[in-house]
Amino acid sequence: METGGTQILSYNVQWDLGSDGAHFSTLVGYSTTYSFNTYSTSANLQAGKTYQIKVRAKNYWDWGPFSEVLTIKASDVPEKMDPVMTSIDPATGGVRV
Numbered sequence: 311m312e313t314g315g316t317q318i319l320s321y322n323v324q325w326d327l328g329s330d331g332a333h334f335s336t337l338v339g340y341s342t343t344y345s346f347n348t349y350s351t352s353a354n355l356q357a358g359k360t361y362q363i364k365v366r367a368k369n370y371w372d373w374g375p376f377s378e379v380l381t382i383k384a385s386d387v388p389e390k391m392d393p394v395m396t397s398i399d400p401a402t403g404g405v406r407v
Contacts, residue, residue, distance in 0.1 A: 316370040320344050324376075326362040327354065331379065334364065357386040 322339040326332065337351065338344045355361070360383050364376040 318345065318367045318369055320368040321347070321365055322368065322373065323349055323363065323365045325364075328356065328359045328361055330360075331362045334362075337363075339368075355384045357384055359384050 320339050320343040322344070323337045324334040325337055326334050338349055360381060363380045363382065364378070366376045367374050
């Protein structure tokens with residue numbers, strides 16, 4: 311990544327809120343400094359829906375260009391798993407599932 315010879319001061323992460331790229335909103339980093347390289351959210355996500363995300367960095371000189379748009383699909387919530395029953399086999403002393 312080209313930094314213009316200065317350190318990264320902030321990242322700006324934007325997403326389209328599921329609008330197929332019609333409108334992007336800032337998740338983090340535009341009005342306040344955000345210098346971490348990870349971000350996680352589950353707010354406003356719908357299982358099975360597709361979202362688009364892009365990121366850019368700011369240094370001493372200002373904001374750089376946005377990255378290519380990354381498309382992700384929110385996973386479905388798994389069904390509740392049946393409880394697992396275990397017992398000890400008295401004949402062998404082993405565990406049975």
